[in-house]
Amino acid sequence: MRIDRSRLHDTVLAGLVAAISVALFVLYGPDRLQAEGLPVGGMRRPDALGVLLVVLACVPVAVRRRWPLAALCAGLVPETFLNVFGYGTGMSSLSGLVLLYSVASYRGLAIALGALLLSLVTYVTGAVAGPVRAAGWNEYVVVAVVLVAVWGAGRSLRLRRAYLEELKDRATRLERAHAADTRAARAEERSRIARELHDVVAHHVSVMTVQAAAARRVLASNPELAREALSAIEHTGRMAMTEMRNIVGVLRTDSRADARAELGPQPGVRDLPALVEQMREAGLPTRLRTEGEPAPLPAGVDLAAYRLVQEGLTNSLRHAGAGAQAVVTVRHDAHELDVRVEDDGQGAPREPAGEMSLPPGHGLVGIRERVALYGGILSIGPLPGGGFGVRARFPLKDGQ
Known part of the structure; x- marks a missing residue:
């Protein structure tokens, strides 16, 4: 059975306050006060x-x-009777101070002010109605100051508790926001790595599939050609492994120089x-056609252009059909x-919505995301004279 510690502590406190109050009430009777020269x-x-x-x-x-x-209300009743019956203020007011402090600590400002006013009124009423008279106005002022001081201490504790709760709540919100940002960053990084892996794997595997099919067809009739295929x-597979190793390398937590040295430069237009x-x-x-004067490109645009060509040629290899030819055109301009x-x-199959695009998968999504990331314009679809085309125009700032 679980014990409510706060209730147990309050019960012990009540017994302690009662014991002290009774002892002082008995010890400081009229005889003791009169011996000390106080009016009784x-x-x-x-x-x-x-x-x-x-x-x-x-x-x-x-x-x-x-x-x-x-x-507090229940405690003020017997305290008032003590004053009315002539026992004087006694030390029963100790419990009244504890209860006033509790109201100020655990209740709102309006209730706390009401409790302070009630304590003051109860004290004044008992002092006026009882047979015992104070030595002077200074005694009433001292009692009022003590009541206000106790009330103020309770309010101060409540405000401090509220401030600490606000700090805890703010820390919790910041922790949640940090966790959400971390999850978003991880999701974005996973998406980026997925696009990179798709671009590498889809391209090289498509090339290897076509070459394997060709080798199978000519294996008996032309072993030399099959050996070349x-x-x-083998060469394409090694290239795929090298690029995948470079991509996966960014996941390593080791930041040592030798680990960084294993990562080669990203491919670009030069490749x-x-x-x-x-x-x-x-x-x-x-065929590859280059127009304009080549100039250094931003790393992101350089990689995006290479991946776009890689994805476009991969889809041409898959879907263009036998006898088809492809042309890659790269035009360098001062601002584009x-x-x-x-x-x-024959082009890619038509989607249900009627929009001609690349086959479904990460390829089209990856291209669109890459081009949009650098503010480019992407157009994908059939060509007027037949065939299929993928075109992207990347804006360049300040001629870069």
Whole structure:
């Protein structure tokens, strides 16, 4: 059975306050006060009734956190009777101070102000109605100052508690926001890596598939040609492994110089001749045309242009059909890079919505995302004279 620690602590506190209050109530009777030269006119001697009223005034302390205002009201009743019956203010006011502090600590400002006003009114009423008179106005002022000070201490604790709760809540919100940002960054990185892996794997596997099919057809009739096709497959596979190793390398947490040295530069427009030659070996006659004066390109645009050509040629290899040819055109301009991949084959299949595009998969999505990332304009579809084309125009800032 679980024990409510706060209720247990309040019960112990109530017993402690009651014990102290009863002891002081009995010790500081009229005889003791008179011996010390204090006025005791009309004060009643301690008796069983007085002790009972003191204990009753301290009992509500046991529920001061659960029902602070009700406990204060219940405690003020026997305290008022103590004053009215002539026992004087006594030390029963100790429980009243604890209960006033509790209301100020655990309730809102309006209720706390009401509790302070109630305590002041109750004290004044008991002092006026009882037979015991204070030595002067300074005694009333001291009591009022003590009540206000206790109330202020309770409010200060409540405000500090609220401030700490706000700090905890803010820290929790920041932690959630940080976790959300981390998840978003991870998702974005996974998407980027997925696009890179698709571009590499789809291209090289397509080339290897076409070469393997050609080797199978000529294996019996022309072993030498089949051997060349198998060598091309081996070379393409090694290239695919190298590029995949470079991409996966970014996932490593080791930041040492030798780990970074394993990562080669990303492919770009400068590597298009090798890509075109690879497509020729795979069985797709391909020409590369360069217009304008080549200039250094931003790394992101350079990689995006290469991936676009790679994806376009891969789809031409897949869907253009036998006898088709492809032309890659790269036009350099002062403010724009124009990249086109066109073939004269049968083109890609038409989508249900009626829009001609690349076959479904990561390829089209990856191209669109890459071009959009750098503010480019992408057009994909059939050509007027037959065939299929992919074109992207990347804007360049300040001639770069």
